[in-house]
Amino acid sequence: SQANAAAKCIKGDREAPYTIGWANIYSVPTWMKQTQGTIEAEIETLKKQGLVDKLVVTDAQGDANVQIQQIQSMIDSDVDAIILIAGSSTAPARVLADACAKGIAIINFDSLVDTDQVTAKVNTDSAQWGDQAAKFLIDAIGGKGKILILNGPAGVSVSDDRRKGADAALKAHPEVTVLAETNTPYNVAPAQEAVTSLLFANSEIDGILSLGGALSAGAVLALDKQGREQVPVTGENARQFLELWKEKGLKSWATMQPNWLGAFATYTAVQALEGKDVPAFVKIPLPVIDNSNIDQYLARAADFPADGYIYSPFDEALFKKLLAEQ
Amino acid sequence: MLATAPLLAARGVSKSFFGNPVLRDVSIALQPGRVHALLGENGAGKSTLINLLSGALRPDGGAIEVDGRPVSRMTPAYAQQAGIAVVQQELSLTASLSIAENIGLGAYPRRFGLLDYPELAVRARAACDLVGLDEPLSMPVGHLSLGRRQMVEIAKALYRRPRVLILDEPTSSLSATETKVLTNLLERLRGERIAILYISHRLNEVMALCQHVTVLKDGTCTADRSLEGTDANELVRLMVGRDPGDLFPRWQASALAANAISVRNFSAGLMRDVDLDVRTGEVLGIGGLVGQGQEDLLLGLYGAIPARTASATVNGALGLPGGVPKANALGLAYVPADRKREGLHLIHSIITNMMLPAFARLPALKLRSRRAERETARGLAAQLGIKGDLGRPAQALSGGNQQKVALAKWMPHHPLALLLNDPTRGVDVETKREIYMMLRNFAAAGKAVVLLSSDTPELVHLCDRVAVVREGQIVAMLERGALSEEAIVSAAMGAEHQKVAA
Amino acid sequence: MGGRRTLTILRSRPFLTLAIVAAVWIAASFVSRGFGAYGHLRYLVELAAVIGLVAAGQTFVVIAGGIDLSVAAIVTVSAVSLPLLSWQADPTGLTAVLAVLALTTTIGLVNGLGVALLRVHPMIMTLAMATFLQGLLIIIAGGSAVTAENPLVRWLGNARPAGIPAGVLLWVAVSVIVLAAMHATSFGARLFAIGANPLAATLSGVPVASTTLAVYAISGFTSGLAGVLVLGMNGQGYVGIGDPYLLASIAAVVLGGTSILGGLGTYAGTIPGAILLVTITALITVVNASPGWRSILFGSLILGLLLLSGREQARR
Amino acid sequence: MSTVASSRQAGALYWPVQLRRNVGVRGLFAVVMAFLVAYGFLFPGLLTASGFAKFTQSWFPLALVAMAQAILMLTGGISLAIGAMVSLGAVIAATTMTGPLGVAGGAAAVALTGIGIGGATGFIVVKLRLPAIVVTLAGSFIIGGAALLILPRPGGAIPEWLSDLLAGNTPAAFVLLVLIVLLWKLYLATPLGLSLYAAGENPVGAYRSGVPVDGARVAAYAISGLLCTGAGLFVAAQTGSGDPVIGTAFTLNSIAAAVLGGIGFLGGQGTMRGALAGSLLLSLMISVMFFLGFTPVAQYVAQGLIIIGAVAIPQFRKVQQ
Ligand SMILES: Nc1ncnc2c1ncn2[C@@H]1O[C@H](COP(=O)(O)OP(=O)(O)OP(=O)(O)O)[C@@H](O)[C@H]1O
Ligand SMILES: Nc1ncnc2c1ncn2[C@@H]1O[C@H](COP(=O)(O)OP(=O)(O)OP(=O)(O)O)[C@@H](O)[C@H]1O
Numbered sequence A: 001s002q003a004n005a006a007a008k009c010i011k012g013d014r015e016a017p018y019t020i021g022w023a024n025i026y027s028v029p030t031w032m033k034q035t036q037g038t039i040e041a042e043i044e045t046l047k048k049q050g051l052v053d054k055l056v057v058t059d060a061q062g063d064a065n066v067q068i069q070q071i072q073s074m075i076d077s078d079v080d081a082i083i084l085i086a087g088s089s090t091a092p093a094r095v096l097a098d099a100c101a102k103g104i105a106i107i108n109f110d111s112l113v114d115t116d117q118v119t120a121k122v123n124t125d126s127a128q129w130g131d132q133a134a135k136f137l138i139d140a141i142g143g144k145g146k147i148l149i150l151n152g153p154a155g156v157s158v159s160d161d162r163r164k165g166a167d168a169a170l171k172a173h174p175e176v177t178v179l180a181e182t183n184t185p186y187n188v189a190p191a192q193e194a195v196t197s198l199l200f201a202n203s204e205i206d207g208i209l210s211l212g213g214a215l216s217a218g219a220v221l222a223l224d225k226q227g228r229e230q231v232p233v234t235g236e237n238a239r240q241f242l243e244l245w246k247e248k249g250l251k252s253w254a255t256m257q258p259n260w261l262g263a264f265a266t267y268t269a270v271q272a273l274e275g276k277d278v279p280a281f282v283k284i285p286l287p288v289i290d291n292s293n294i295d296q297y298l299a300r301a302a303d304f305p306a307d308g309y310i311y312s313p314f315d316e317a318l319f320k321k322l323l324a325e326q
Numbered sequence B: 001m002l003a004t005a006p007l008l009a010a011r012g013v014s015k016s017f018f019g020n021p022v023l024r025d026v027s028i029a030l031q032p033g034r035v036h037a038l039l040g041e042n043g044a045g046k047s048t049l050i051n052l053l054s055g056a057l058r059p060d061g062g063a064i065e066v067d068g069r070p071v072s073r074m075t076p077a078y079a080q081q082a083g084i085a086v087v088q089q090e091l092s093l094t095a096s097l098s099i100a101e102n103i104g105l106g107a108y109p110r111r112f113g114l115l116d117y118p119e120l121a122v123r124a125r126a127a128c129d130l131v132g133l134d135e136p137l138s139m140p141v142g143h144l145s146l147g148r149r150q151m152v153e154i155a156k157a158l159y160r161r162p163r164v165l166i167l168d169e170p171t172s173s174l175s176a177t178e179t180k181v182l183t184n185l186l187e188r189l190r191g192e193r194i195a196i197l198y199i200s201h202r203l204n205e206v207m208a209l210c211q212h213v214t215v216l217k218d219g220t221c222t223a224d225r226s227l228e229g230t231d232a233n234e235l236v237r238l239m240v241g242r243d244p245g246d247l248f249p250r251w252q253a254s255a256l257a258a259n260a261i262s263v264r265n266f267s268a269g270l271m272r273d274v275d276l277d278v279r280t281g282e283v284l285g286i287g288g289l290v291g292q293g294q295e296d297l298l299l300g301l302y303g304a305i306p307a308r309t310a311s312a313t314v315n316g317a318l319g320l321p322g323g324v325p326k327a328n329a330l331g332l333a334y335v336p337a338d339r340k341r342e343g344l345h346l347i348h349s350i351i352t353n354m355m356l357p358a359f360a361r362l363p364a365l366k367l368r369s370r371r372a373e374r375e376t377a378r379g380l381a382a383q384l385g386i387k388g389d390l391g392r393p394a395q396a397l398s399g400g401n402q403q404k405v406a407l408a409k410w411m412p413h414h415p416l417a418l419l420l421n422d423p424t425r426g427v428d429v430e431t432k433r434e435i436y437m438m439l440r441n442f443a444a445a446g447k448a449v450v451l452l453s454s455d456t457p458e459l460v461h462l463c464d465r466v467a468v469v470r471e472g473q474i475v476a477m478l479e480r481g482a483l484s485e486e487a488i489v490s491a492a493m494g495a496e497h498q499k500v501a502a
Numbered sequence C: 001m002g003g004r005r006t007l008t009i010l011r012s013r014p015f016l017t018l019a020i021v022a023a024v025w026i027a028a029s030f031v032s033r034g035f036g037a038y039g040h041l042r043y044l045v046e047l048a049a050v051i052g053l054v055a056a057g058q059t060f061v062v063i064a065g066g067i068d069l070s071v072a073a074i075v076t077v078s079a080v081s082l083p084l085l086s087w088q089a090d091p092t093g094l095t096a097v098l099a100v101l102a103l104t105t106t107i108g109l110v111n112g113l114g115v116a117l118l119r120v121h122p123m124i125m126t127l128a129m130a131t132f133l134q135g136l137l138i139i140i141a142g143g144s145a146v147t148a149e150n151p152l153v154r155w156l157g158n159a160r161p162a163g164i165p166a167g168v169l170l171w172v173a174v175s176v177i178v179l180a181a182m183h184a185t186s187f188g189a190r191l192f193a194i195g196a197n198p199l200a201a202t203l204s205g206v207p208v209a210s211t212t213l214a215v216y217a218i219s220g221f222t223s224g225l226a227g228v229l230v231l232g233m234n235g236q237g238y239v240g241i242g243d244p245y246l247l248a249s250i251a252a253v254v255l256g257g258t259s260i261l262g263g264l265g266t267y268a269g270t271i272p273g274a275i276l277l278v279t280i281t282a283l284i285t286v287v288n289a290s291p292g293w294r295s296i297l298f299g300s301l302i303l304g305l306l307l308l309s310g311r312e313q314a315r316r
Numbered sequence D: 001m002s003t004v005a006s007s008r009q010a011g012a013l014y015w016p017v018q019l020r021r022n023v024g025v026r027g028l029f030a031v032v033m034a035f036l037v038a039y040g041f042l043f044p045g046l047l048t049a050s051g052f053a054k055f056t057q058s059w060f061p062l063a064l065v066a067m068a069q070a071i072l073m074l075t076g077g078i079s080l081a082i083g084a085m086v087s088l089g090a091v092i093a094a095t096t097m098t099g100p101l102g103v104a105g106g107a108a109a110v111a112l113t114g115i116g117i118g119g120a121t122g123f124i125v126v127k128l129r130l131p132a133i134v135v136t137l138a139g140s141f142i143i144g145g146a147a148l149l150i151l152p153r154p155g156g157a158i159p160e161w162l163s164d165l166l167a168g169n170t171p172a173a174f175v176l177l178v179l180i181v182l183l184w185k186l187y188l189a190t191p192l193g194l195s196l197y198a199a200g201e202n203p204v205g206a207y208r209s210g211v212p213v214d215g216a217r218v219a220a221y222a223i224s225g226l227l228c229t230g231a232g233l234f235v236a237a238q239t240g241s242g243d244p245v246i247g248t249a250f251t252l253n254s255i256a257a258a259v260l261g262g263i264g265f266l267g268g269q270g271t272m273r274g275a276l277a278g279s280l281l282l283s284l285m286i287s288v289m290f291f292l293g294f295t296p297v298a299q300y301v302a303q304g305l306i307i308i309g310a311v312a313i314p315q316f317r318k319v320q321q
């Protein structure tokens, strides 16, 4: 390692092969399991290169307090790097500062923490997510009409950020009326329930601004079950949604929170430990899935779990490029 | 006499529950230095009356007076201030708290606003000494036997240094020795000019202890007079409304040579290596001081607690049943002593309670016939004199009637051997007579009865033989000819006698 | 005679809960026209069927004096593992469904074993079971790339024989069986006895252990059934699909008047309790308010309805 | 009468009573001890000042909510709003303490909110005789909604010095816990204290003995509320900020800890020390499993086994005797 490492938190006294701690917030959901898969694959690669010794995994079972305790344990056992999906956007800040002070490389991805005491943050831009989705939808309904907005759970930053990102576009189009908004977990069933009730309450709906996860599939199923005509709907790369999209011939737009963020975070952590200068924030561009390229995604569907996400391919070249671009 | 106002009195009080009148225009006056008996059949309203006197319930009409002045709103707290203490039937204790903490509950000595443990210890010890409780004060009440809990309840009342002491069936779960301690104590308290109200179904106690009597029948007062010149028969007549017969049925030998239950080297709970034969056609009594292992003997035979034995025959089958359903299948039935905790489902209807053993043995998915159940229950209720709507929850029944339900539920199954744990506790004379009749008839039909009892006269007059238990052993087996209260008590106390001699 | 009987029914908890549901429906359809549409009400009942199925087992368990905190995990296990079992050999898909139900019943049975034989507190036992199942789910989740194409499951989730959703028909059938088992068999009577006073029940010869086993097995079975139904309704199982049903099942049981202490209650109350829950949820969805206010409104509604229907009887 | 002798002998009442209360939880104590030793062995840093500080800090909020739940269960109640109360406490602390109210004002607001909401819940449950489980379930939505209104997304702040004081490298959490346990002991010695047990196990008997049954129960809810929002304040200090959904998991964990510690549902059964030991076990388990290098699947399985084992093994030994 270099003596004067540029990256934050790194003290330069750590030697390969490294021990990587993966502080997961909840390992049960399929998205998490897929992410874990990319991390493990990356670890295997890095092991072969002699850069990583072992991976330590914790599962906070959805409890941000437990996650703090587990990060503390990682500090206590002196791991070389921590990669992290946070259970709360504020809670882990102090324990991360402790870790940073101990010279542990910290790469925070997906759900981010409001702190600068980390080596790097890796994520797509949630505000941009919301903005692009809103713009697509407004465009798709011709600049005016009545829409529903489906949000993730209340009180969570990601869902709040995406919603805020959509605000500007909505304000710019006063003819677009928001009939109703919901907050549900990013799952099919609750979204389907909510949309069904909303459909009954509102006879005219021109579009659905769905801000993530499996919410879109729930909305499409709700429309379908009621025999209503499908309307433009935004979404993510959930396999079920993409398949419904194709099946029902939807007018849709989707983006993706790539599962390989996990692999990339691992890669970045090792790069930082190796003395490379990594940017404080790596912004992952949001890909667009539309009718032009959906078939490419569906062609690979069989490689992914039925309730999983069809993410784009990744390799070291991509990672190198991402790190260099910033 | 006339000059002194009664310490506590009820003037023409009435009370009904959900429209059913339980007390109608009842008056009672408790004078200092007098033990006042309150008699009546099960459900006559005695407990309700004392609940009114102690502020646990509010009367619908009439007034409660303390020192001759009517109290506008009697509450337990006010009663406590006025020096009124009630011995509930084990009801007011908390199992997880220690003896001392229970005794002081609601009236703790305080220092700087906090519970003063040293002071509590001194005062609780004093109260315990009065009733002969020698268990460590720190022992949780949950570890005590029923009889000892009853003594704690009495100590709890005494701890409050009452001017008026009300005792609701205090002796029903006490052994003869403990009863003796209590009667001596009450004599002494009377000497200290305390007013005492005493409820009991044991008339000999009442005759020996009390000076004045109030008799309730169906919620009205049928007598309020001095006990002088009254005899027991007279009292029973007042309670029941007709001439009493003999309490105990005439004894007739009916024991057959066959053994219903036979065990060798039997151990369960406190019982260690006992041999016992229960013959068909007999009533076998089990006596002794409370808590010597008698209950474990019954429970072990019944398969409710683990038991070991060298050899056993139960109604012709080899070996112990090893489980309650198995014991039932072999014709055993058990009636527990603590009916509220072990015998009944208080929140369920009387019918359901009566039918439970039937539900337990029917095939699980057999359809019930509500009509047949009602018929059976009505029959049982009529047989045992349980009055009123059988759809009420069992907790609405008075104590004695609850006991009848606990007994009645086994009757439709014609058990071959009845294991009874103090079945007449808190039961009025009339019901007692009926139960005794039933037991004798049962034996006469060639079945076996094992009767564990804390009521020594019952053992003497009803049983063919009495096994006296002490420290987990059967120390004496008294045959009919040798049965007497003295014999039972001295066998039960044997250890103490020997210790004194040694 | 008949009059008194009618009066008792009118005053009973199940009926009261039902009356409240009706009142909420009528009130809501004034506020929002579409809410009272036949199709919507039918949909609400269909949703309630899932809660109702889970709550059927939960009612058994609660009446018997226990509680089952593993229902949510069992629903998920059922919905996630069924697609893995759907082999082609059986064109109806029945085999796979039966296999999954056997699995979930076994899970329930294990709960029962812990409670009855190891004497672990029901809450601890079922909580631990839920934790186990989470581990199991990590292993099986996303394990297959095959979508659920089970004809029986699809039918359950989508068919409407005679205009009534198949799920609702299933619920009706289960309800009839549950009510019969609860109130017309000796098994049912044992259940109440165990819940009210296990000691007295034991001494009366009630086979406490086997009844307890049966109760938890039933809960595993009905949760499994709910998992199959919810899979059919969503066309896709996913990890977390059962999560909403833990609190919902308990709430439906208690709103329906069953005592959480055991020994008293009826599934007849749970049924309207389940419908009430989905109704309130739907009502909150169509109200335009911030998430905080919606949550407050939801809680206040439950509390308010409880004031109307739910005084607890005194005990001991 | 030999007053002297009897008073000396009787004077020693408090400690024997306390000793006997250990009987039910000895098995659990042994299990917890074993885990503590294992933890100390796996992570020797535990014995350093900062290691110990961090360890008690992660246990502290769980200990508080376990107490909050236990005090209710002792009176025969229960709360499903524990998690929401913790969130509310955290959110209030994070929005007031850096504002005009200051730390003292913020702490007072947190405490008053806890006592007020707890007391109101108690009033509804006790005086209106509604089942606690549904009242608090409904309450959890109302309280959680209030937390979202105050802070719609994670944010707010706690003064740095307060965070460092409570959750820095100081044993403040441990000292606080000892203090709270002492206060609990004091409370038990007030007229309302032991009444908790009596009111929980035998309300009718307790009422007839002159115990303020309703008062004891309402007070229990108020204290429980205070403990919850207090835990929320601590969590806010520990994390330096507020999060409107931070407490969610505490509801189930508090029940698990209390039941694991031997607190019964029927009221009057169990001891606070048991509940604390239960919460300690839950907290220890997480760290010990980490140091043993368990994978998530193994973590789930082991966690289930430990929870069952801690209850079943003592039970099993009792049956065997
Ligand atoms: N809380 C209550 N609710 C309904 N009925 C009650 C209640 N308390 C008592 N009763 C009824 O009032 C009547 C009188 O009961 P009470 O307990 O006073 O009788 P008792 O004379 O004490 O009988 P026992 O000798 O069996 O103890 C009984 O018929 C009983 O069923
Ligand atoms: N929850 C209740 N509901 C209805 N009645 C009750 C309830 N609790 C007590 N009672 C009535 O109060 C009366 C007094 O209760 P208690 O337990 O002292 O009965 P008791 O008649 O003295 O019985 P025992 O002689 O067995 O102690 C009983 O007769 C019972 O009918």
Ligand SMILES: [Mg+2]
Residues within 6 Å of the ligand: B046, B047, B048, B168, B398, B399
């Ligand atoms: Mg009475």
Ligand SMILES: [Mg+2]
Residues within 6 Å of the ligand: B047, B169, B398, B399, B400, B426
């Ligand atoms: Mg009585």
